[in-house]
Amino acid sequence: MLLVCSRRCGGKLFRALFAEVELDAAGAYQDHRIAQPGYVCLNCGSPAFDLAEVPAELEAEARADEPRPVAADILCPVCETLVQVDAGMECPNCGAPLEVG
Ligand SMILES: [Zn+2]
Ligand SMILES: [Zn+2]
Numbered sequence: 352m353l354l355v356c357s358r359r360c361g362g363k364l365f366r367a368l369f370a371e372v373e374l375d376a377a378g379a380y381q382d383h384r385i386a387q388p389g390y391v392c393l394n395c396g397s398p399a400f401d402l403a404e405v406p407a408e409l410e411a412e413a414r415a416d417e418p419r420p421v422a423a424d425i426l427c428p429v430c431e432t433l434v435q436v437d438a439g440m441e442c443p444n445c446g447a448p449l450e451v452g
Pocket of ligand 2 (some may be wrong): 432
């Protein structure tokens with residue numbers, strides 16, 4: 352579980368809205384379980400959410416940040432200069448058109 356305040360106020364304490372607390376005969380806290388998700392930030396009172404419950408969303412964001420394939424290194428067929436090009440460029444040395452791939 353990784354709770355964060357929805358307002359990112361920096362609060363570190365949260366309250367579970369739907370938790371069941373187990374007590375011993377003297378009423379001392381023994382354990383708890385979260386009956387259903389629902390949390391508030393104790394610092395500012397805003398709703399908080401569990402980052403651990405949205406891994407799919409974060410994964411999709413991470414995938415969108417992946418770099419595109421880098422340009423290919425190819426040899427100019429005319430002067431044999433090794434040039435890094437995107438499609439449709441000319442050789443910077445002799446001006447011959449280059450084809451990638
Ligand atoms: Zn807060
Ligand atoms: Zn060339």
